[in-house]
Amino acid sequence: MIAVAGLIIVFASVLGGFAMVNGPFAMLLQPAELIIIFGAAMGAFITSGTACSLKLSLKGAGHAYFGKTPSKADYLELLSALYALFAKINREGVISVEKDIEDPASSPLFRGLAKNKSACLFIGDTFRVYLTTGSIGELDHLMSVDMEIMHEEEMVGAHNVAHMADSLPGMGIVACVMGVVVTMGAINEPPEVLGHHIGAALVGTFLGILLCYGVFGPIAAKMENQAREQNFFFQSIREAIGAAMRGSSPIIALEYGRRSIPMSFRPSFLEMEQKVKG
Structure with missing residues (x-):
């Protein structure tokens, strides 16, 4: 909802300033200009994309407005x-969590994390490899590859929307030139x-400039920021699992994960300890 509030501020500021100088709002109602600009930009956007990239762009734009990034x-x-998972492994061995990683939604270990399907899948796939091979040598690299692909996939949509935003001022000029042509015909x-x-x-x-810098450019930037914050979340998982697999105690492995959380969202050690004990 922050993005929606930002858009309201943008349009309120622009239209409010226009009203302060007694600007005629009727002149801003130019459906033909809007169709030329937005239609041409959307056509170019569709032409430049693939079915997958367009789907990622629409999904990312929707998430920019109505989704949320990881909070504290x-x-x-x-x-x-993670602590519950590591503690059970420490007590009963890694084989004891097989059922938990196969069905996180019904596992008491993942009670608070089950709604985040991507995180559960990331954790589950990592431990499945360990259960299958018994080797920890490649786990860190596997998690790194997984994170890189997820991040790049999220950035595809952001880059597509950014390119569309960059085209809007040019499309505005196209609409303006066509308007001049009409004017010359009525000289x-x-x-x-x-x-x-x-x-x-x-x-x-x-309209071209406003839509670029006031609407679609900020959406693209928001999508990039969300992708980065999501990557921070998975980096915390990676550090904690890596430490646990190297033989660290559950609380030390958890501290690796906590220390990799950005300061804006990082809980204190006491907060983490209270949550774990609770």
């Missing part, structure tokens, strides 16, 4: 689930008619 509470739930009309046509043409440039 989410990190605490993660640390709690013998009275000044008030010519003024209306020129104003309509300039609205095209205005």
Whole structure:
């Protein structure tokens, strides 16, 4: 909802400033200009994409408005689930968590993390490899590869939307030029008619720039930030599992995970300890 609030501020500021100078709002209502700009930009966006990249772009844009990134509470739930998993492995051996990683939704170990299917799958796949091979030598590299692919996939949508945003000022100029062409065709009309046509043409440039820097550019930036914050979440999992597999005690392995959390979301050791004991 933060993104929605940001958009409201953008349009309120632009339209509010326009109203302060007694700007005629009727002149801003130019459906033809909007169709030219937005339609051409969307057409170019579709032309440049693939079925997969377009799907990722739409999914990422929707998540930018209505999704959420990991919070401090989410990190605490993660640390709690990892501690429960490591403690059980430490007591009963790694084979004891086979059922838990196969069905996280019904496992008491993943009670607070089950809704995050990507994280559960990441943890489960890592331990499945260890259960199958008994080797920890490649686990860290496997987690690194998995994280890199997930991050790159999330960035595809952000880059596509950013490219679309970059095209909007150019599309605004196209609409403006077409408006000038219409104006030149009415060169013998009275000044008030010519003024209306020129104003309509300039609205095209205005809309292209506003949509670029006020709407789609920020959406692309938000998608990039979300991808980075999601990567932080999985980096914490990677560090904790890596430490546990190297033989660290559950609490030390958990501390590796906690120390890799960005300071903005990192719980204190006391908060982590209280969550784990709870």
